[in-house]
Amino acid sequence: MRLNDENDEEGGPKTMSHCSIGHLQQEKSFVIVGYALTSKKVESFLKPKLEGLARNKGILFVAIDQNRPLSDQGPFDIVLHKLTGKEWRQILEEYRRTHPEVTVLDPPDAIQHLHNRQSMLQCVADMNLSDTYGKVGVPRQLVIKRDSSSIPDAVTKAGLILPLVAKPLVADGSAKSHELSLAYDEYSLQKLEPPLVLQEFVNHGGVLFKVYIVGEAIKVVRRFSLPDVTKRELSKNAGVFRFPRVSCAAASADDADLDPSVAELPPRPLLERLAKELRRRLGLRLFNLDIIREHGRRDHFYVIDINYFPGKVRENAWVRTYIYGLPVKPRAKPIQEKIGIVSKLLETLKNRNVKKGMAPNGVSESLIMNGKH
Incomplete structure (x- = not known):
């Protein structure tokens, strides 16, 4: 699945495996936001502050792999996107049809307007x-x-x-x-x-x-x-x-x-x-x-x-608006419990001497704990 405005840079956003995301969803009650954005948009939008606020609300941002079928990834609660092109619109419309339980921000046809x-x-x-x-x-x-x-x-x-x-x-x-x-x-x-x-x-x-x-x-x-x-x-x-x-x-x-x-x-x-x-x-x-x-x-x-999906996120208050405006489903556990779970998970990964910045199954440590970017 290669699309317009894709990120071809080596060392770009890492993606979680299907089983890793599913495990986090079922066991930790995280809300998973899969994002398909240009590299420029990722740089301007996914600031450490935003990821930190999201983590504290039980939200994880996960990069969508544009080399793989979208239906094979996830499961996601929300798909956040800002890519162009007819092919991407068709992919998203098909995904919305087959995954009605997922919130897509926003429908491609509405954006075209x-x-x-x-x-x-x-x-x-x-x-x-x-x-x-x-x-x-x-x-x-x-x-x-x-x-x-x-x-x-x-x-x-x-x-x-x-x-x-x-x-x-x-x-x-x-x-x-x-x-x-x-x-x-x-x-x-x-x-x-x-x-x-x-x-x-x-x-x-x-x-x-x-x-x-x-x-x-x-x-x-x-x-x-x-x-x-x-x-x-x-x-x-x-x-x-x-x-x-x-x-x-x-x-x-x-x-x-x-x-x-x-x-x-x-x-x-x-x-x-x-x-x-x-x-x-x-x-x-x-x-x-x-x-x-x-x-x-x-x-x-x-x-x-x-x-x-406006460009640069300049104001701290606007960063919070992004996070607290997301249509999060009311199934997340209390914040302190979620933070404790993630901390234990990260500690386990470190004890296993995993490759720096990466966890088993391709889980990016920065995606889990908002580490250094």
Whole structure:
């Protein structure tokens, strides 16, 4: 089973044998999370802190061997994945059909829905969410599939207001899919390369909110974003500007000295309602939203992007959100009992003078006790 984005490096994640995992499940009541991730995702996601928190909750992360049939591995309680390709989707769909007792995070077809920026936000637009806590919508947008010379006319007919954010239509996590631009004038729109989505830029005080969702768990952090564009700046500027030149969206704004009207987090009840409805409509349990508040309108919010299984885990609280949001079955033994069992198991392995870092049956010591990585 060789798939796209697989890890070919020697000494990559070790996998447990079928009998080893089964023994741990039956005798120790651990929850086994089989993961199929790119090497880059493993590096950014499976931090020692996360594995430690997981261990304390009775959860073990085990690498899925991409050289073996998935049905021959496990047994797993949860399969966590972020690989691409038609072959992998078919493998997972077959696995879900034959292993209904396993929770797959998340269904491949549901994830595919987020790979197109046209369909990605449609569910938010269809919701037309509005209550006493605020209103959530999406910026007006236009899809251009071909012929860049026709973009200015199409924008005029659609009534979109400059400046416009240009995003690739395909959002597959590749470097190209993150190449965002800001277009200040109609003439410059012809320089853009379809297929793409043109989205009205909404002034939002230079701050966006990343809302991370794992099941029913929600974590919100602030990020710096593009600064507001005044009418004067719009009249003086022309051209297309790449985001890396005008944005520092990766920088945390949680500790910055911001205007309270800008820094105030969206109301929790509004986010909970939004997350619940999106989980139902998208069929996903592991995703994040990029949300902005329209400058000068305290209760008007816009979802500008949705991502499956977000990238880097930066905040300790978000690490906990991953762990405590996992749909763990209520059969685990008390934490202290589990820790004691694992400690005894590790001591037994050491006494047998096993090869450094490895236990019998191919069990990685780091997988069991979160040793050095």
